[in-house]
Amino acid sequence: MSRIPFIAGNWKMYKTGPEAVETARILTQLCSNVQDIDIIIAPTFLSLPLVAASLEGSNIKIGAQNVYFEKQGAFTGEVSADMIKAAGAEYVIIGHSERRQYFGETNALVCKKIKAAIEVGLKPILCIGESESQRNEEKTFLTLDKQVSDGLKGFGLDELKDLVVAYEPVWAIGTGKTATADQVKKVHQYLRSLLGKLFSKDFADQTRIVYGGSVKPENVKELMGIEDVDGALVGGASLDANIFTNIINYDI
Ligand SMILES: O=C[C@H](O)COP(=O)(O)O
Numbered sequence: 001m002s003r004i005p006f007i008a009g010n011w012k013m014y015k016t017g018p019e020a021v022e023t024a025r026i027l028t029q030l031c032s033n034v035q036d037i038d039i040i041i042a043p044t045f046l047s048l049p050l051v052a053a054s055l056e057g058s059n060i061k062i063g064a065q066n067v068y069f070e071k072q073g074a075f076t077g078e079v080s081a082d083m084i085k086a087a088g089a090e091y092v093i094i095g096h097s098e099r100r101q102y103f104g105e106t107n108a109l110v111c112k113k114i115k116a117a118i119e120v121g122l123k124p125i126l127c128i129g130e131s132e133s134q135r136n137e138e139k140t141f142l143t144l145d146k147q148v149s150d151g152l153k154g155f156g157l158d159e160l161k162d163l164v165v166a167y168e169p170v171w172a173i174g175t176g177k178t179a180t181a182d183q184v185k186k187v188h189q190y191l192r193s194l195l196g197k198l199f200s201k202d203f204a205d206q207t208r209i210v211y212g213g214s215v216k217p218e219n220v221k222e223l224m225g226i227e228d229v230d231g232a233l234v235g236g237a238s239l240d241a242n243i244f245t246n247i248i249n250y251d252i
Contacts, residue, residue: 165191
């Protein structure tokens with residue numbers, strides 16, 4: 001089963017609107033010849049419609065970094081799936097470890113957010129990953145199992161057809177410590193078989209499982225060469241259009 005490589009840049013809380021538009025503009029030029037790779041950038045909510053407008057007609061798609069699960073209402077400071085869709089996004093990152101760590105997001109909340117995204121046709125990028133202490137206590141698989149099972153609880157196969165799973169070991173995010181090829185391989189294999197067990201073998205075979213955590217031009221080729229790694233969710237190294245382009249062109 002061939003899965004289209006998926007390379008996404010999560011810009012986190014960096015870049016003003018004009019800065020985001022300028023980076024997107026340069027990226028569009030640098031990547032205009034890239035084919036057969038899904039390229040996504042996820043700017044802040046504020047920049048999202050501006051960046052979406054500047055990417056129109058390009059081969060780069062937009063994602064949001066978060067979503068609230070309610071459709072509308074008195075939820076000060078929150079943004080609904082409908083609003084994100086209307087602003088031009090195709091994907092939404094859900095359950096990033098920074099949301100779990102700093103904003104108390106639980107697996108149950110992640111599940112509600114995925115539901116809200118799917119209902120409006122946004123494609124969810126479910127982020128999962130163990131902390132350093134969970135890895136040291138040999139609870140990596142247990143943690144991932146719970147994040148996937150609870151995060152995807154109650155969904156039918158049809159609903160999850162566009163799901164992307166991002167494995168991001170918390171200890172590798174923004175630290176410069178990339179997981180070793182062997183660690184990544186074992187986890188991605190585990191996740192694919194878990195999806196097979198929870199849903200079906202076909203579903204597991206077609207779902208993209210990407211890696212995140214200190215991905216850079218120097219290590220992306222090795223990571224992409226690992227069986228069951230279908231792409232990358234890139235933080236810091238996606239902020240510079242030239243560096244991010246070198247990641248996207250990992251195969252050249
Ligand atoms: O969403 C992206 C991840 O948090 C990875 O961030 P990083 O590439 O800066 O380690």
